[in-house]
Amino acid sequence: MGRAILTLLWKDLRVELRTKEILTTMMVLALLILVILNVAMGQNVVTVKLAASGVLWVVFTFAATLGLSRVFLVEKERGQLSGILLAPMDRSAIFLGKMIGSTILVLLVEAVALPVFVVLFNFPLGGRVGPLLLPLFLGTVGFIAVETLFSAISAQTRLREILLPLLAFPVAMPALVGAVGATAKVLDGLPLQSAAPELQLLVAFDILFVAIGLVVFEYVVEEE
Amino acid sequence: MVQEDRRAVEARGVKKAFGRTWALRGVDLEVRPGEYLALLGPNGSGKTTLLRILATLIRPTEGNIRIFGRDPRREGEECRRLLGFVGHDSFLYGSLSVSENLHFYARLFGLPDIPARTRQVLEALGLERRAHDLVRTLSRGLQQRVAIARALLHDPILLLLDEPFTGLDAQASRSLGELLASLRQEGRAIIMATHNLNEGLEACDRAVILLDGRVARVMEGPEIRGERLREAFLATLES
Numbered sequence: 001m002g003r004a005i006l007t008l009l010w011k012d013l014r015v016e017l018r019t020k021e022i023l024t025t026m027m028v029l030a031l032l033i034l035v036i037l038n039v040a041m042g043q044n045v046v047t048v049k050l051a052a053s054g055v056l057w058v059v060f061t062f063a064a065t066l067g068l069s070r071v072f073l074v075e076k077e078r079g080q081l082s083g084i085l086l087a088p089m090d091r092s093a094i095f096l097g098k099m100i101g102s103t104i105l106v107l108l109v110e111a112v113a114l115p116v117f118v119v120l121f122n123f124p125l126g127g128r129v130g131p132l133l134l135p136l137f138l139g140t141v142g143f144i145a146v147e148t149l150f151s152a153i154s155a156q157t158r159l160r161e162i163l164l165p166l167l168a169f170p171v172a173m174p175a176l177v178g179a180v181g182a183t184a185k186v187l188d189g190l191p192l193q194s195a196a197p198e199l200q201l202l203v204a205f206d207i208l209f210v211a212i213g214l215v216v217f218e219y220v221v222e223e224e
Numbered sequence: 225m226v227q228e229d230r231r232a233v234e235a236r237g238v239k240k241a242f243g244r245t246w247a248l249r250g251v252d253l254e255v256r257p258g259e260y261l262a263l264l265g266p267n268g269s270g271k272t273t274l275l276r277i278l279a280t281l282i283r284p285t286e287g288n289i290r291i292f293g294r295d296p297r298r299e300g301e302e303c304r305r306l307l308g309f310v311g312h313d314s315f316l317y318g319s320l321s322v323s324e325n326l327h328f329y330a331r332l333f334g335l336p337d338i339p340a341r342t343r344q345v346l347e348a349l350g351l352e353r354r355a356h357d358l359v360r361t362l363s364r365g366l367q368q369r370v371a372i373a374r375a376l377l378h379d380p381i382l383l384l385l386d387e388p389f390t391g392l393d394a395q396a397s398r399s400l401g402e403l404l405a406s407l408r409q410e411g412r413a414i415i416m417a418t419h420n421l422n423e424g425l426e427a428c429d430r431a432v433i434l435l436d437g438r439v440a441r442v443m444e445g446p447e448i449r450g451e452r453l454r455e456a457f458l459a460t461l462e463s
Contacts, residue, residue, distance in 0.1 A: 004334075007331040008332075010328075011317070011320070011328050015317055015320065018319040078318075079311065079312070080315055080316070080317060082276075082281055082315060083315025083329065086280075086307075086309055087304065087332035087333055088300075088301040088302070088305040088333060088334075089334075090301075222281075222282070222283065
């Protein structure tokens with residue numbers, strides 16, 4: 001299974017490196033949302049401090065949703081998904097390969113969007129960068145696990161891109177609440193330990209949804 | 225080549241519904257190892273659906289399938305190891321080269337010595353000089369050859385081909401016909417779906433005509449050669 005996951009990951013990243021279809025789209029949307037929110041909120045220190053965590057997660061989740069709506073759809077439309085399904089392997093490897101690939105792409109978007117946020121909103125992070133990485137990573141993994149599963153489901157339907165956010169956001173709400181809460185505490189300058197309840201929620205959510213994805217993915221991708 | 229002492233394909237009462245539309249209404253079919261079967265029928269007769277069911281890509285609504293005695297529902301991975309499928313789509317990635325595509329699929333199949341196997345398949349299909357070309361830069365005919373190379377990578381003993389001659393020029397069609405004949409000589413079972421009676425049928429052992437999701441006629445021997453096949457096909461459509 002590890003070999004299949006690495007093979008799928010290699011292929012996804014190689015294709016993305018050449019086409020830059022998903023990464024460019026996500027990156028542009030992330031920067032646009034940051035600029036719009038910056039114009040709307042201005043440089044009021046109190047407002048920015050209150051909303052910073054929400055701003056970041058709106059940027060990350062919207063960009064991720066836009067990118068992930070294409071993850072299965074393109075391969076489904078071009079018939080390539082059938083080629084992968086013909087391989088004699090555990091089909092949950094496809095879920096993990098896609099999930100890890102998407103997580104890498106979204107983390108890259110976050111790595112660019114975060115410094116832009118700092119500059120635009122005049123919100124220096126100082127020593128909070130390190131502690132911030134944990135809620136960002138755990139929140140991203142949970143959200144991407146949900147989105148990967150629902151991206152595969154929505155690719156089988158006529159509504160496709162429209163269906164993904166409608167399905168994924170309500171289901172991912174516990175992860176988002178946890179991620180926004182933990183990020184807010186870190187940005188407020190509180191120690192990471194104070195965000196333990198949110199981080200525990202995120203870890204539980206991540207394990208649960210990766211497990212659900214592994215179990216149900218075979219039935220999701222096989223045509224009825 | 226591994227030859228197994230079982231039927232290559234056994235389908236019993238296979239039905240498939242998409243919503244309220246029945247694509248297959250009860251198909252019984254047997255294919256022997258090493259047999260070359262042509263699946264004929266007009267558009268919408270159920271050829272593609274039957275091939276995709278045999279390829280384990282879709283589940284039948286009713287009925288049973290066996291691939292070399294194995295049940296795809298319980299032994300899907302084993303079945304997929306035994307079969308190669310060439311569909312309407314090439315299953316190839318346009319932004320990867322021919323060689324990269326074949327390496328990708330070879331790795332998914334867990335093949336040993338991938339560079340040697342890839343080289344061997346590329347040579348067999350006359351694609352050595354195109355190995356480093358991006359697939360999107362190839363003509364339809366060349367892409368079809370790469371798709372066949374992909375399907376042959378793991379040396380399957382059952383080949384499922386859905387309209388493989390579509391879009392090929394005369395020379396490419398002739399090459400593909402020769403290739404299919406040689407694959408049959410090697411002992412592989414082949415099921416080829418087509419609505420074109422002019423190509424690829426010379427080496428066939430048997431022809432099955434599908435109409436409205438049912439087997440309307442089975443022909444073999446002299447019946448499937450030349451004009452007699454065309455006449456039988458038209459008579460079946462009109463009946």
